[in-house]
Amino acid sequence: MSDTATLAEAPPERPTKDVLLRADDIVAGYLPGVNILNGCSIEVAKGELVGIIGPNGAGKSTLLKALFGLVKIHSGTVTLEGEDITGMKANTLVARGVGFVPQNNNVFPSLSVEENMRMGVYLKPKVFEERWKFIGDLFPVLHDRRNQRAGAMSGGERQMVAMARALMMNPSVLLLDEPSAGLSPVRQDETFLRTRMINKAGVSVIMVEQNARRCLQICDRGYVLDQGRDAYTGTGKELQSDPKVISLYLGTLAEDVKTKADHDAHPDPLAT
Template structure:
């Protein structure tokens, strides 16, 4: 079998002397949505940071499109086609929406206007508010700016850490709809989500982490149907 497009395999690592990741493996194929769920403190965000190079691994490796990128910095991973949207502090509040989006294209030397137009098509409210300071937007709109800015890098992999944290159920559904649209363009989506049930409904594959290790792995539908997953992690 061919290797997944992106894989963090048997990852071990943490902060200080303690390991938070204890051999977990996370993978996503091209154009797939992969979701990491689990209880608080399970290592979900740490796994994302390890895949993106923000945490140096003590064991395991990360490979993108067959190439070992374990030693690369986050900046070098961006140049290879990875984009990461952190849960907080993910916009420049005093800059306009459009300036935020343009900042996402800082590595590019080509015409960014078609990508900008694609972002505005995906998130029409950003076009309406493009001259407004991003810090004045609602929480859901700020998340759209953060995702849009990541898309300006023309990523092959888009990594989202809690994209729906603190937004209303209606906004959450809208964001998930846009995430599905993005994946349909061939971009791989890897995300951590507290709203596990809703996230697994759109996931091609899901990973349930407990104490930094894989507890359950399967398609979103398989995990939704698993009585142990439902009882322990989805509220029955």
């Protein structure tokens, strides 16, 4: 599952319509009077894959946790299909169709793969067989390893388990917090391909990513956060080619773009 050629193909651009999850002017933080988010606004449409990038400390992970009820929102609103869900607890949001995969400690290491999946439907245990079949169709390897202890799996495999468990409650939107962190380049590509597969299966996705270039390659739209605000937004293609975004936030992507431009201007005469 390391089809990097497929990964490099940008998905079709979708207009912002049929908004599923929306955050308006969110101010939030972990301590009273200390805000990490300072008026951040984002939205994801039905069937859309949205990426969030930005420098360390910009508030990317805090934003996801605020959307999922894990960080207190001091002001602003979050709506799901037009309904105000601001401040709702995580278990209530799961029941309403919001899934979340944290960056760390995202599996039950002493439990088997199947037991992890059962934990994913603890609110609706009767739907296990139906959802387990869906997971098997999406990630066949998990069926093959259903009895393996999650803690004995590789980092990429554990990430797959975490994503699958979040899908067990059939969410309409999935929040992913740096799913490629700590993985090898090959495993990162596999994770991004799985993210696209999940999206193509009908799940809207908001993905925070430290690997900005890969993120913008697969997302429909992206946001660049800076100092707790949404500084830039656009399609993945637009953000990849925006000079301000490149120079300020994308780091090595700037060199990639320059190298490609130099190659296009001065092609290798020996290339076939």
